[in-house]
Amino acid sequence: MNDVNAQFEQAQQDVQQLPERPGNLTLLRLYALFKQATEGDVHGDKPGFTDIVGKYKYEAWAALQGTVKETAKQQYIELVESLKSGAAS
Numbered sequence: 001m002n003d004v005n006a007q008f009e010q011a012q013q014d015v016q017q018l019p020e021r022p023g024n025l026t027l028l029r030l031y032a033l034f035k036q037a038t039e040g041d042v043h044g045d046k047p048g049f050t051d052i053v054g055k056y057k058y059e060a061w062a063a064l065q066g067t068v069k070e071t072a073k074q075q076y077i078e079l080v081e082s083l084k085s086g087a088a089s
Helices: 003-016 024-039 052-062 069-085
Strands: none
Touching: 003 024, 003 069, 024 052, 024 069
16 A cells, blocks of 8 residues: 555544534535545536535536546645644634
């Protein structure tokens, strides 16, 4: 396992232990980066207007289309680290 994968796994654990729940936009960013890092580009149909949360999640993930998995992992790690240090919310 390379270093980025180990850091990514640690960041997944760390995000569960944050003292404060991040804001909705930050949560969407975390979700999108996680999905891009683990599954690659968005797939499936975009949820309809009745599924507001699903629609926003899909759009956040779709915005990362073309991002390499390793890059998404690194951005996820950096975001979690900034949340841990209190630099982001």
